[in-house]
Amino acid sequence: MNKLRIGFFDFTGCEGCQLTVLNLEDEFLELLELVKIVEFREVMSGACERLDIAFVEGSICTPGEAERLRAIRAKATTLVALGACADTAGVNALGHFRDLRELRREIYGGEHPPALTDIPRPLNAIVPVDHRLPGCPIDGREFLAVLQALLLGQPPQLPTFSVCVECKLAELPCAFERDQVCLGPVTRAGCDALCLAAGDRCRGCRGLIDNPRSGPYYRILAEHGLTEEDILEEFRTFNVPGRGGRR
Incomplete structure (x- = not known):
């Protein structure tokens, strides 16, 4: 072969x-x-x-x-x-x-x-x-x-759900309950919530899920005192807008 x-x-x-x-x-x-x-x-x-x-x-x-x-x-x-x-x-x-x-x-x-x-x-x-x-x-x-x-000649499949799902399955405490801003609700799963298991928060390194419920999530961030600029700053580390556009 x-x-x-x-x-x-x-x-x-x-x-x-x-x-x-x-x-x-x-x-x-x-x-x-x-x-x-x-x-x-x-x-x-x-x-x-x-x-x-x-x-x-x-x-x-x-x-x-x-x-x-x-x-x-x-x-x-x-x-x-x-x-x-x-x-x-x-x-x-x-x-x-x-x-x-x-x-x-x-x-x-x-x-x-x-x-x-x-x-x-x-x-x-x-x-x-x-x-x-x-x-x-x-x-x-x-x-x-x-x-x-x-x-096997098959297309690889990435998880379509968020890190939040893995976090809950592992019975980890929510980062928001520790007053930490967490991107887990809108970040693609597949890491077994590794950072949260270590006591940290999700910083979004796996990119956004395909259809994030951004409206309710932004309201949660606002309830924790984040301004629009604060929210953008949280996403910038791994999810800067406008990264594509082949040349």
Whole structure:
């Protein structure tokens, strides 16, 4: 049986999603019985001319990155956005609220900092994306489920309900009862409410569910003293408006 050829690629980001894949350890090694990994900078060198599946992490922040992404898209039958940075541009998109010239000087210094695009962009602003794996970082079990579906020739299915459902199933106390602003009611599930189980709140790293009941949710936020600007600020970390628009 011919194994599917898969590759892992990274752009601007922390590479935590690829480390999540590696941290699967024995389960990752078992993958090698089903697929052939032909590109993965974290663990090997070299490149290939054709891919069945490309898992791509990171947002696109330079013209050079955009060109490299187009080249990956051209040689991959299927392209999967791996993690929040690839899916929505992630925390990198906060650069949208800063002057880019100032940002370049602050981060890189010197007289000739590298060129950046107008704002960090998700993959689907540059090329068509076939599937997405949300999260910061991704959930390892969800990665395995997505890969299994692709191996079977089936479209991967993401949860359509919110983190609130997982929180209640785990019998965790509501963050709002601790006077914490939580994005769980409108954020896509799939993380087993990990942050809430650790005593934190949901910050929306998995993106919004398809049809959030935003009206009632905004009223709850207002009841907790948040202004319209406060609400926008809460969403900006992972859900900056206007991240798409392929170029």
